[in-house]
Amino acid sequence: MSSGILFEVDNHIARVTLDRPKALNSIDPEMDAALFEAWAEINSNPDIWVAVLGATGEKAFCAGANVSGGTEGDGRRMALGGGLTGVGGPMLTLRKPLIAAVQGYAIGGGFELAMCADIIVAADTAQFGIPETKVGIIGEAGIMHRAIRQLPHHIAMALILTGDRIDAQQAERYGLVNEIVPYEKLTETASSWAERIASASPLAVQAAKDAVLSRAGWPLDVALATRYEPIEAYAYSADRIEGRAAFAEKRAAQWSGR
Structure with a gap:
Protein backbone atom coordinates (compact mmCIF):
# COMPACT_ATOMS: atom_id res chain seq x y z
CA MET A 1 0.00 0.00 0.00
CA SER A 199 -20.37 -14.38 11.85
CA ALA A 200 -23.04 -14.50 9.12
CA SER A 201 -22.62 -16.16 5.72
CA PRO A 202 -20.28 -13.79 3.82
CA LEU A 203 -21.77 -14.63 0.42
CA ALA A 204 -25.31 -14.13 1.71
CA VAL A 205 -24.29 -10.80 3.25
CA GLN A 206 -22.71 -9.63 0.00
CA ALA A 207 -25.72 -10.76 -2.03
CA ALA A 208 -28.06 -8.95 0.34
CA LYS A 209 -26.03 -5.72 0.13
CA ASP A 210 -26.01 -5.90 -3.66
CA ALA A 211 -29.75 -6.47 -3.89
CA VAL A 212 -30.69 -3.71 -1.46
CA LEU A 213 -28.39 -1.01 -2.83
CA SER A 214 -28.81 -1.80 -6.51
CA ARG A 215 -32.55 -1.15 -6.27
CA ALA A 216 -32.68 1.37 -3.42
CA GLY A 217 -33.99 4.18 -5.61
CA TRP A 218 -36.42 2.08 -7.64
CA PRO A 219 -40.16 1.51 -7.08
CA LEU A 220 -40.98 -1.48 -4.89
CA ASP A 221 -42.60 -3.45 -7.72
CA VAL A 222 -39.41 -3.16 -9.80
CA ALA A 223 -37.23 -4.20 -6.86
CA LEU A 224 -39.45 -7.23 -6.19
CA ALA A 225 -39.44 -8.28 -9.85
CA THR A 226 -35.66 -8.01 -10.28
CA ARG A 227 -33.52 -11.13 -10.49
CA TYR A 228 -30.31 -10.67 -8.52
CA GLU A 229 -27.31 -12.60 -9.85
CA PRO A 230 -25.42 -12.83 -6.51
CA ILE A 231 -28.52 -14.28 -4.83
CA GLU A 232 -29.00 -16.79 -7.63
CA ALA A 233 -25.32 -17.74 -7.52
CA TYR A 234 -25.53 -18.29 -3.77
CA ALA A 235 -27.93 -21.18 -4.34
CA TYR A 236 -24.99 -23.20 -5.72
CA SER A 237 -22.41 -22.20 -3.10
CA ALA A 238 -20.71 -24.30 -0.44
CA ASP A 239 -21.91 -21.81 2.17
CA ARG A 240 -25.56 -22.51 1.35
CA ILE A 241 -24.98 -26.23 1.85
CA GLU A 242 -23.10 -25.56 5.08
CA GLY A 243 -25.84 -23.26 6.36
CA ARG A 244 -28.52 -25.91 5.86
CA ALA A 245 -26.35 -28.59 7.45
CA ALA A 246 -25.52 -26.41 10.47
CA PHE A 247 -29.19 -25.59 11.00
CA ALA A 248 -30.21 -29.26 10.82
CA GLU A 249 -27.39 -30.31 13.15
CA LYS A 250 -28.04 -27.41 15.58
CA ARG A 251 -24.45 -26.15 15.46
CA ALA A 252 -22.63 -22.97 14.46
CA ALA A 253 -21.96 -22.78 10.75
CA GLN A 254 -18.37 -22.84 9.51
CA TRP A 255 -18.45 -20.45 6.59
CA SER A 256 -15.86 -20.60 3.82
CA GLY A 257 -17.01 -17.68 1.68
CA ARG A 258 -17.17 -20.02 -1.32
Missing part, protein backbone atom coordinates in the same frame (compact mmCIF):
# COMPACT_ATOMS: atom_id res chain seq x y z
CA SER A 2 1.05 3.58 -0.55
CA SER A 3 1.47 5.88 2.43
CA GLY A 4 -1.47 7.83 3.81
CA ILE A 5 -3.40 4.84 5.13
CA LEU A 6 -2.82 1.76 7.24
CA PHE A 7 -4.19 -1.55 5.98
CA GLU A 8 -4.41 -4.88 7.76
CA VAL A 9 -6.51 -8.03 7.57
CA ASP A 10 -7.28 -10.25 10.54
CA ASN A 11 -9.87 -12.99 10.92
CA HIS A 12 -11.72 -12.02 7.71
CA ILE A 13 -11.90 -8.33 8.73
CA ALA A 14 -10.00 -5.65 6.80
CA ARG A 15 -9.10 -2.50 8.68
CA VAL A 16 -8.46 0.62 6.63
CA THR A 17 -7.17 3.57 8.65
CA LEU A 18 -6.72 7.13 7.40
CA ASP A 19 -3.29 8.09 8.70
CA ARG A 20 -2.61 11.79 8.26
CA PRO A 21 -3.61 13.08 11.72
CA LYS A 22 -1.54 16.28 11.47
CA ALA A 23 -3.60 17.19 8.38
CA LEU A 24 -6.85 16.12 10.11
CA ASN A 25 -6.75 13.06 7.84
CA SER A 26 -7.65 15.18 4.82
CA ILE A 27 -7.41 13.23 1.59
CA ASP A 28 -4.53 13.97 -0.77
CA PRO A 29 -3.69 12.20 -4.06
CA GLU A 30 -1.40 9.68 -2.37
CA MET A 31 -4.10 8.71 0.10
CA ASP A 32 -6.66 8.46 -2.70
CA ALA A 33 -4.41 6.01 -4.55
CA ALA A 34 -3.85 3.99 -1.38
CA LEU A 35 -7.57 3.83 -0.68
CA PHE A 36 -8.23 2.66 -4.23
CA GLU A 37 -5.76 -0.19 -3.71
CA ALA A 38 -7.39 -1.08 -0.39
CA TRP A 39 -10.94 -1.21 -1.80
CA ALA A 40 -9.71 -3.26 -4.79
CA GLU A 41 -8.06 -5.76 -2.45
CA ILE A 42 -11.15 -5.99 -0.26
CA ASN A 43 -13.37 -6.61 -3.29
CA SER A 44 -11.09 -9.23 -4.86
CA ASN A 45 -9.97 -11.18 -1.79
CA PRO A 46 -12.55 -13.88 -0.91
CA ASP A 47 -11.06 -14.19 2.58
CA ILE A 48 -12.08 -10.61 3.43
CA TRP A 49 -15.71 -10.56 4.52
CA VAL A 50 -16.16 -7.11 6.07
CA ALA A 51 -14.17 -3.85 6.30
CA VAL A 52 -13.78 -1.17 8.96
CA LEU A 53 -12.77 2.38 7.98
CA GLY A 54 -11.25 4.43 10.79
CA ALA A 55 -8.74 7.20 11.32
CA THR A 56 -5.81 8.00 13.58
CA GLY A 57 -5.88 10.85 16.06
CA GLU A 58 -8.71 12.02 18.25
CA LYS A 59 -9.36 15.36 16.53
CA ALA A 60 -10.73 14.26 13.16
CA PHE A 61 -12.02 11.32 11.17
CA CYS A 62 -11.48 13.27 7.95
CA ALA A 63 -11.59 16.99 7.20
CA GLY A 64 -12.31 16.47 3.51
CA ALA A 65 -10.07 16.77 0.50
CA ASN A 66 -7.18 19.12 -0.07
CA VAL A 67 -7.35 18.39 -3.80
CA SER A 68 -10.19 17.69 -6.20
CA GLY A 69 -10.60 15.13 -8.93
CA GLY A 70 -8.62 12.16 -7.68
CA THR A 71 -4.95 11.45 -8.39
CA GLU A 72 -2.45 13.08 -10.67
CA GLY A 73 0.75 11.11 -10.40
CA ASP A 74 -0.05 7.96 -12.40
CA GLY A 75 -2.72 9.40 -14.69
CA ARG A 76 -5.44 7.25 -13.16
CA ARG A 77 -8.71 9.10 -12.68
CA MET A 78 -10.84 8.10 -9.72
CA ALA A 79 -13.48 9.52 -7.44
CA LEU A 80 -12.62 10.96 -4.03
CA GLY A 81 -11.96 8.38 -1.34
CA GLY A 82 -10.26 5.95 -3.67
CA GLY A 83 -13.33 5.86 -5.90
CA LEU A 84 -15.83 5.21 -3.13
CA THR A 85 -17.72 8.52 -3.18
CA GLY A 86 -18.31 8.94 -6.92
CA VAL A 87 -17.13 12.56 -6.66
CA GLY A 88 -14.66 13.72 -9.30
CA GLY A 89 -14.37 10.43 -11.16
CA PRO A 90 -15.78 6.94 -11.70
CA MET A 91 -17.39 5.45 -8.61
CA LEU A 92 -16.08 2.20 -7.16
CA THR A 93 -18.69 -0.09 -5.63
CA LEU A 94 -17.53 -1.89 -2.51
CA ARG A 95 -19.20 -5.29 -2.48
CA LYS A 96 -18.30 -6.14 1.11
CA PRO A 97 -19.99 -4.47 4.12
CA LEU A 98 -18.23 -1.33 5.35
CA ILE A 99 -18.31 0.08 8.88
CA ALA A 100 -17.12 3.64 9.50
CA ALA A 101 -15.69 4.48 12.93
CA VAL A 102 -15.97 8.26 13.18
CA GLN A 103 -14.43 10.62 15.73
CA GLY A 104 -14.01 14.38 15.79
CA TYR A 105 -14.52 16.27 12.55
CA ALA A 106 -16.18 14.48 9.63
CA ILE A 107 -16.72 17.37 7.27
CA GLY A 108 -16.97 17.87 3.53
CA GLY A 109 -15.50 14.89 1.74
CA GLY A 110 -14.87 13.23 5.10
CA PHE A 111 -18.58 13.35 5.89
CA GLU A 112 -19.31 11.92 2.47
CA LEU A 113 -16.79 9.13 2.96
CA ALA A 114 -18.54 8.19 6.22
CA MET A 115 -21.91 8.19 4.46
CA CYS A 116 -20.54 5.62 1.99
CA ALA A 117 -20.44 3.10 4.84
CA ASP A 118 -23.23 0.64 5.61
CA ILE A 119 -22.87 1.12 9.37
CA ILE A 120 -21.61 4.23 11.18
CA VAL A 121 -20.30 4.06 14.74
CA ALA A 122 -19.57 7.51 16.16
CA ALA A 123 -17.50 8.66 19.10
CA ASP A 124 -19.28 11.16 21.31
CA THR A 125 -16.82 13.74 19.95
CA ALA A 126 -17.99 13.37 16.34
CA GLN A 127 -19.24 16.35 14.35
CA PHE A 128 -20.70 16.10 10.85
CA GLY A 129 -20.88 19.03 8.47
CA ILE A 130 -21.14 20.32 4.91
CA PRO A 131 -19.13 23.57 4.97
CA GLU A 132 -19.18 24.35 1.25
CA THR A 133 -21.61 27.26 1.31
CA LYS A 134 -20.09 28.76 4.46
CA VAL A 135 -16.64 28.97 2.89
CA GLY A 136 -17.95 29.86 -0.56
CA ILE A 137 -16.79 26.73 -2.37
CA ILE A 138 -19.23 24.75 -4.49
CA GLY A 139 -17.81 22.15 -6.83
CA GLU A 140 -18.95 18.55 -6.93
CA ALA A 141 -22.34 18.17 -5.22
CA GLY A 142 -22.09 14.53 -4.23
CA ILE A 143 -22.16 15.16 -0.50
CA MET A 144 -25.41 17.10 -0.84
CA HIS A 145 -27.07 14.31 -2.82
CA ARG A 146 -26.06 11.74 -0.20
CA ALA A 147 -27.12 13.95 2.71
CA ILE A 148 -30.61 14.55 1.30
CA ARG A 149 -31.04 10.78 0.96
CA GLN A 150 -29.66 9.79 4.37
CA LEU A 151 -31.06 12.57 6.55
CA PRO A 152 -34.54 14.04 6.95
CA HIS A 153 -35.13 16.60 4.21
CA HIS A 154 -35.16 19.74 6.34
CA ILE A 155 -32.18 18.64 8.43
CA ALA A 156 -30.12 18.01 5.30
CA MET A 157 -31.17 21.32 3.75
CA ALA A 158 -30.22 23.18 6.92
CA LEU A 159 -26.74 21.63 6.85
CA ILE A 160 -26.33 22.40 3.15
CA LEU A 161 -27.57 25.99 3.26
CA THR A 162 -25.94 27.13 6.51
CA GLY A 163 -22.72 25.12 6.54
CA ASP A 164 -23.35 24.39 10.24
CA ARG A 165 -22.47 21.06 11.84
CA ILE A 166 -24.43 18.49 13.87
CA ASP A 167 -22.96 16.52 16.75
CA ALA A 168 -23.05 12.78 17.33
CA GLN A 169 -26.21 12.90 19.43
CA GLN A 170 -28.11 14.79 16.73
CA ALA A 171 -26.77 12.43 14.08
CA GLU A 172 -28.07 9.45 16.04
CA ARG A 173 -31.45 11.14 16.53
CA TYR A 174 -31.77 11.65 12.77
CA GLY A 175 -30.80 8.04 12.01
CA LEU A 176 -27.41 8.84 10.50
CA VAL A 177 -25.36 6.79 12.96
CA ASN A 178 -26.02 3.38 14.46
CA GLU A 179 -24.30 3.80 17.81
CA ILE A 180 -22.49 6.42 19.90
CA VAL A 181 -19.69 5.45 22.28
CA PRO A 182 -16.90 7.23 24.16
CA TYR A 183 -13.88 7.82 21.95
CA GLU A 184 -11.86 5.28 23.96
CA LYS A 185 -14.30 2.53 22.95
CA LEU A 186 -14.69 3.48 19.28
CA THR A 187 -12.28 0.93 17.80
CA GLU A 188 -13.58 -1.85 20.04
CA THR A 189 -17.20 -1.11 19.17
CA ALA A 190 -16.55 -0.93 15.42
CA SER A 191 -14.72 -4.26 15.66
CA SER A 192 -17.68 -5.76 17.51
CA TRP A 193 -20.00 -4.72 14.66
CA ALA A 194 -17.57 -6.23 12.15
CA GLU A 195 -17.40 -9.50 14.06
CA ARG A 196 -21.19 -9.72 14.20
CA ILE A 197 -21.41 -9.29 10.43
CA ALA A 198 -18.53 -11.72 9.84
Whole structure:
Protein backbone atom coordinates (compact mmCIF):
# COMPACT_ATOMS: atom_id res chain seq x y z
CA MET A 1 0.00 0.00 0.00
CA SER A 2 1.05 3.58 -0.55
CA SER A 3 1.47 5.88 2.43
CA GLY A 4 -1.47 7.83 3.81
CA ILE A 5 -3.40 4.84 5.13
CA LEU A 6 -2.82 1.76 7.24
CA PHE A 7 -4.19 -1.55 5.98
CA GLU A 8 -4.41 -4.88 7.76
CA VAL A 9 -6.51 -8.03 7.57
CA ASP A 10 -7.28 -10.25 10.54
CA ASN A 11 -9.87 -12.99 10.92
CA HIS A 12 -11.72 -12.02 7.71
CA ILE A 13 -11.90 -8.33 8.73
CA ALA A 14 -10.00 -5.65 6.80
CA ARG A 15 -9.10 -2.50 8.68
CA VAL A 16 -8.46 0.62 6.63
CA THR A 17 -7.17 3.57 8.65
CA LEU A 18 -6.72 7.13 7.40
CA ASP A 19 -3.29 8.09 8.70
CA ARG A 20 -2.61 11.79 8.26
CA PRO A 21 -3.61 13.08 11.72
CA LYS A 22 -1.54 16.28 11.47
CA ALA A 23 -3.60 17.19 8.38
CA LEU A 24 -6.85 16.12 10.11
CA ASN A 25 -6.75 13.06 7.84
CA SER A 26 -7.65 15.18 4.82
CA ILE A 27 -7.41 13.23 1.59
CA ASP A 28 -4.53 13.97 -0.77
CA PRO A 29 -3.69 12.20 -4.06
CA GLU A 30 -1.40 9.68 -2.37
CA MET A 31 -4.10 8.71 0.10
CA ASP A 32 -6.66 8.46 -2.70
CA ALA A 33 -4.41 6.01 -4.55
CA ALA A 34 -3.85 3.99 -1.38
CA LEU A 35 -7.57 3.83 -0.68
CA PHE A 36 -8.23 2.66 -4.23
CA GLU A 37 -5.76 -0.19 -3.71
CA ALA A 38 -7.39 -1.08 -0.39
CA TRP A 39 -10.94 -1.21 -1.80
CA ALA A 40 -9.71 -3.26 -4.79
CA GLU A 41 -8.06 -5.76 -2.45
CA ILE A 42 -11.15 -5.99 -0.26
CA ASN A 43 -13.37 -6.61 -3.29
CA SER A 44 -11.09 -9.23 -4.86
CA ASN A 45 -9.97 -11.18 -1.79
CA PRO A 46 -12.55 -13.88 -0.91
CA ASP A 47 -11.06 -14.19 2.58
CA ILE A 48 -12.08 -10.61 3.43
CA TRP A 49 -15.71 -10.56 4.52
CA VAL A 50 -16.16 -7.11 6.07
CA ALA A 51 -14.17 -3.85 6.30
CA VAL A 52 -13.78 -1.17 8.96
CA LEU A 53 -12.77 2.38 7.98
CA GLY A 54 -11.25 4.43 10.79
CA ALA A 55 -8.74 7.20 11.32
CA THR A 56 -5.81 8.00 13.58
CA GLY A 57 -5.88 10.85 16.06
CA GLU A 58 -8.71 12.02 18.25
CA LYS A 59 -9.36 15.36 16.53
CA ALA A 60 -10.73 14.26 13.16
CA PHE A 61 -12.02 11.32 11.17
CA CYS A 62 -11.48 13.27 7.95
CA ALA A 63 -11.59 16.99 7.20
CA GLY A 64 -12.31 16.47 3.51
CA ALA A 65 -10.07 16.77 0.50
CA ASN A 66 -7.18 19.12 -0.07
CA VAL A 67 -7.35 18.39 -3.80
CA SER A 68 -10.19 17.69 -6.20
CA GLY A 69 -10.60 15.13 -8.93
CA GLY A 70 -8.62 12.16 -7.68
CA THR A 71 -4.95 11.45 -8.39
CA GLU A 72 -2.45 13.08 -10.67
CA GLY A 73 0.75 11.11 -10.40
CA ASP A 74 -0.05 7.96 -12.40
CA GLY A 75 -2.72 9.40 -14.69
CA ARG A 76 -5.44 7.25 -13.16
CA ARG A 77 -8.71 9.10 -12.68
CA MET A 78 -10.84 8.10 -9.72
CA ALA A 79 -13.48 9.52 -7.44
CA LEU A 80 -12.62 10.96 -4.03
CA GLY A 81 -11.96 8.38 -1.34
CA GLY A 82 -10.26 5.95 -3.67
CA GLY A 83 -13.33 5.86 -5.90
CA LEU A 84 -15.83 5.21 -3.13
CA THR A 85 -17.72 8.52 -3.18
CA GLY A 86 -18.31 8.94 -6.92
CA VAL A 87 -17.13 12.56 -6.66
CA GLY A 88 -14.66 13.72 -9.30
CA GLY A 89 -14.37 10.43 -11.16
CA PRO A 90 -15.78 6.94 -11.70
CA MET A 91 -17.39 5.45 -8.61
CA LEU A 92 -16.08 2.20 -7.16
CA THR A 93 -18.69 -0.09 -5.63
CA LEU A 94 -17.53 -1.89 -2.51
CA ARG A 95 -19.20 -5.29 -2.48
CA LYS A 96 -18.30 -6.14 1.11
CA PRO A 97 -19.99 -4.47 4.12
CA LEU A 98 -18.23 -1.33 5.35
CA ILE A 99 -18.31 0.08 8.88
CA ALA A 100 -17.12 3.64 9.50
CA ALA A 101 -15.69 4.48 12.93
CA VAL A 102 -15.97 8.26 13.18
CA GLN A 103 -14.43 10.62 15.73
CA GLY A 104 -14.01 14.38 15.79
CA TYR A 105 -14.52 16.27 12.55
CA ALA A 106 -16.18 14.48 9.63
CA ILE A 107 -16.72 17.37 7.27
CA GLY A 108 -16.97 17.87 3.53
CA GLY A 109 -15.50 14.89 1.74
CA GLY A 110 -14.87 13.23 5.10
CA PHE A 111 -18.58 13.35 5.89
CA GLU A 112 -19.31 11.92 2.47
CA LEU A 113 -16.79 9.13 2.96
CA ALA A 114 -18.54 8.19 6.22
CA MET A 115 -21.91 8.19 4.46
CA CYS A 116 -20.54 5.62 1.99
CA ALA A 117 -20.44 3.10 4.84
CA ASP A 118 -23.23 0.64 5.61
CA ILE A 119 -22.87 1.12 9.37
CA ILE A 120 -21.61 4.23 11.18
CA VAL A 121 -20.30 4.06 14.74
CA ALA A 122 -19.57 7.51 16.16
CA ALA A 123 -17.50 8.66 19.10
CA ASP A 124 -19.28 11.16 21.31
CA THR A 125 -16.82 13.74 19.95
CA ALA A 126 -17.99 13.37 16.34
CA GLN A 127 -19.24 16.35 14.35
CA PHE A 128 -20.70 16.10 10.85
CA GLY A 129 -20.88 19.03 8.47
CA ILE A 130 -21.14 20.32 4.91
CA PRO A 131 -19.13 23.57 4.97
CA GLU A 132 -19.18 24.35 1.25
CA THR A 133 -21.61 27.26 1.31
CA LYS A 134 -20.09 28.76 4.46
CA VAL A 135 -16.64 28.97 2.89
CA GLY A 136 -17.95 29.86 -0.56
CA ILE A 137 -16.79 26.73 -2.37
CA ILE A 138 -19.23 24.75 -4.49
CA GLY A 139 -17.81 22.15 -6.83
CA GLU A 140 -18.95 18.55 -6.93
CA ALA A 141 -22.34 18.17 -5.22
CA GLY A 142 -22.09 14.53 -4.23
CA ILE A 143 -22.16 15.16 -0.50
CA MET A 144 -25.41 17.10 -0.84
CA HIS A 145 -27.07 14.31 -2.82
CA ARG A 146 -26.06 11.74 -0.20
CA ALA A 147 -27.12 13.95 2.71
CA ILE A 148 -30.61 14.55 1.30
CA ARG A 149 -31.04 10.78 0.96
CA GLN A 150 -29.66 9.79 4.37
CA LEU A 151 -31.06 12.57 6.55
CA PRO A 152 -34.54 14.04 6.95
CA HIS A 153 -35.13 16.60 4.21
CA HIS A 154 -35.16 19.74 6.34
CA ILE A 155 -32.18 18.64 8.43
CA ALA A 156 -30.12 18.01 5.30
CA MET A 157 -31.17 21.32 3.75
CA ALA A 158 -30.22 23.18 6.92
CA LEU A 159 -26.74 21.63 6.85
CA ILE A 160 -26.33 22.40 3.15
CA LEU A 161 -27.57 25.99 3.26
CA THR A 162 -25.94 27.13 6.51
CA GLY A 163 -22.72 25.12 6.54
CA ASP A 164 -23.35 24.39 10.24
CA ARG A 165 -22.47 21.06 11.84
CA ILE A 166 -24.43 18.49 13.87
CA ASP A 167 -22.96 16.52 16.75
CA ALA A 168 -23.05 12.78 17.33
CA GLN A 169 -26.21 12.90 19.43
CA GLN A 170 -28.11 14.79 16.73
CA ALA A 171 -26.77 12.43 14.08
CA GLU A 172 -28.07 9.45 16.04
CA ARG A 173 -31.45 11.14 16.53
CA TYR A 174 -31.77 11.65 12.77
CA GLY A 175 -30.80 8.04 12.01
CA LEU A 176 -27.41 8.84 10.50
CA VAL A 177 -25.36 6.79 12.96
CA ASN A 178 -26.02 3.38 14.46
CA GLU A 179 -24.30 3.80 17.81
CA ILE A 180 -22.49 6.42 19.90
CA VAL A 181 -19.69 5.45 22.28
CA PRO A 182 -16.90 7.23 24.16
CA TYR A 183 -13.88 7.82 21.95
CA GLU A 184 -11.86 5.28 23.96
CA LYS A 185 -14.30 2.53 22.95
CA LEU A 186 -14.69 3.48 19.28
CA THR A 187 -12.28 0.93 17.80
CA GLU A 188 -13.58 -1.85 20.04
CA THR A 189 -17.20 -1.11 19.17
CA ALA A 190 -16.55 -0.93 15.42
CA SER A 191 -14.72 -4.26 15.66
CA SER A 192 -17.68 -5.76 17.51
CA TRP A 193 -20.00 -4.72 14.66
CA ALA A 194 -17.57 -6.23 12.15
CA GLU A 195 -17.40 -9.50 14.06
CA ARG A 196 -21.19 -9.72 14.20
CA ILE A 197 -21.41 -9.29 10.43
CA ALA A 198 -18.53 -11.72 9.84
CA SER A 199 -20.37 -14.38 11.85
CA ALA A 200 -23.04 -14.50 9.12
CA SER A 201 -22.62 -16.16 5.72
CA PRO A 202 -20.28 -13.79 3.82
CA LEU A 203 -21.77 -14.63 0.42
CA ALA A 204 -25.31 -14.13 1.71
CA VAL A 205 -24.29 -10.80 3.25
CA GLN A 206 -22.71 -9.63 0.00
CA ALA A 207 -25.72 -10.76 -2.03
CA ALA A 208 -28.06 -8.95 0.34
CA LYS A 209 -26.03 -5.72 0.13
CA ASP A 210 -26.01 -5.90 -3.66
CA ALA A 211 -29.75 -6.47 -3.89
CA VAL A 212 -30.69 -3.71 -1.46
CA LEU A 213 -28.39 -1.01 -2.83
CA SER A 214 -28.81 -1.80 -6.51
CA ARG A 215 -32.55 -1.15 -6.27
CA ALA A 216 -32.68 1.37 -3.42
CA GLY A 217 -33.99 4.18 -5.61
CA TRP A 218 -36.42 2.08 -7.64
CA PRO A 219 -40.16 1.51 -7.08
CA LEU A 220 -40.98 -1.48 -4.89
CA ASP A 221 -42.60 -3.45 -7.72
CA VAL A 222 -39.41 -3.16 -9.80
CA ALA A 223 -37.23 -4.20 -6.86
CA LEU A 224 -39.45 -7.23 -6.19
CA ALA A 225 -39.44 -8.28 -9.85
CA THR A 226 -35.66 -8.01 -10.28
CA ARG A 227 -33.52 -11.13 -10.49
CA TYR A 228 -30.31 -10.67 -8.52
CA GLU A 229 -27.31 -12.60 -9.85
CA PRO A 230 -25.42 -12.83 -6.51
CA ILE A 231 -28.52 -14.28 -4.83
CA GLU A 232 -29.00 -16.79 -7.63
CA ALA A 233 -25.32 -17.74 -7.52
CA TYR A 234 -25.53 -18.29 -3.77
CA ALA A 235 -27.93 -21.18 -4.34
CA TYR A 236 -24.99 -23.20 -5.72
CA SER A 237 -22.41 -22.20 -3.10
CA ALA A 238 -20.71 -24.30 -0.44
CA ASP A 239 -21.91 -21.81 2.17
CA ARG A 240 -25.56 -22.51 1.35
CA ILE A 241 -24.98 -26.23 1.85
CA GLU A 242 -23.10 -25.56 5.08
CA GLY A 243 -25.84 -23.26 6.36
CA ARG A 244 -28.52 -25.91 5.86
CA ALA A 245 -26.35 -28.59 7.45
CA ALA A 246 -25.52 -26.41 10.47
CA PHE A 247 -29.19 -25.59 11.00
CA ALA A 248 -30.21 -29.26 10.82
CA GLU A 249 -27.39 -30.31 13.15
CA LYS A 250 -28.04 -27.41 15.58
CA ARG A 251 -24.45 -26.15 15.46
CA ALA A 252 -22.63 -22.97 14.46
CA ALA A 253 -21.96 -22.78 10.75
CA GLN A 254 -18.37 -22.84 9.51
CA TRP A 255 -18.45 -20.45 6.59
CA SER A 256 -15.86 -20.60 3.82
CA GLY A 257 -17.01 -17.68 1.68
CA ARG A 258 -17.17 -20.02 -1.32
